[in-house]
């Protein structure tokens with residue numbers, strides 16, 4: 001019997017073991033699974049004297065890079081990445097993702113889009129046939145604060161479902177992202193053509209980014225309940 005943390009650890013470590021090479025610029029995602037990936041990365045850098053540079057996708061990622069003694073950089077000096085590794089809240093059969101439970105999806109998407117390869121590390125609970133099968137907290141959407149009410153109205157009118165402003169824990173008021181914006185969580189009521197939905201949402205004035213990552217991930221390292229790690233590649237079209 002493996003704890004969920006042990007399973008996340010196995011997935012994070014396996015991905016870094018297999019995917020990271022010397023002389024790479026790496027995108028470092030956010031969440032709890034990525035913590036284990038960074039620990040493994042720090043071990044490999046020390047043991048193998050790897051020459052790598054790390055680009056964070058959040059305040060958390062930046063702290064993890066620094067605390068693990070890894071070289072920190074940014075897109076200003078390293079706009080082209082070899083590989084980005086990140087977690088996900090849900091992965092569908094085509095490797096489309098919902099991300100943003102931690103509110104970091106905007107920087108995560110920017111970093112992933114500028115990487116030659118985008119790899120996900122996740123525990124088995126994230127593995128779904130369709131988005132929404134297991135993830136019930138909705139699709140996170142980062143919005144400019146003054147626009148959150150009109151964006152919420154537009155989303156409801158266009159697609160139905162329930163749209164909630166994400167509220168902070170141990171602070172009165174809304175969650176404020178690393179970019180100074182708010183997060184709406186859209187609890188959708190049906191499976192859709194997510195590529196088109198994503199484009200439509202991005203056209204609403206005030207929307208900064210969505211947590212829909214469509215056709216981006218190349219492969220996912222899933223930690224399984226029995227302690228094994230399986231790798232799923234995106235089906236070729």
Ligand code: 5RP
Pocket residue numbers: 029030031032033034086087088089098099100101102103104105108
């Ligand atoms: C943060 C994210 C995370 O990558 C996602 O929530 C997965 O986190 P965890 O590894 O803790 O399950 O998208 O915005």
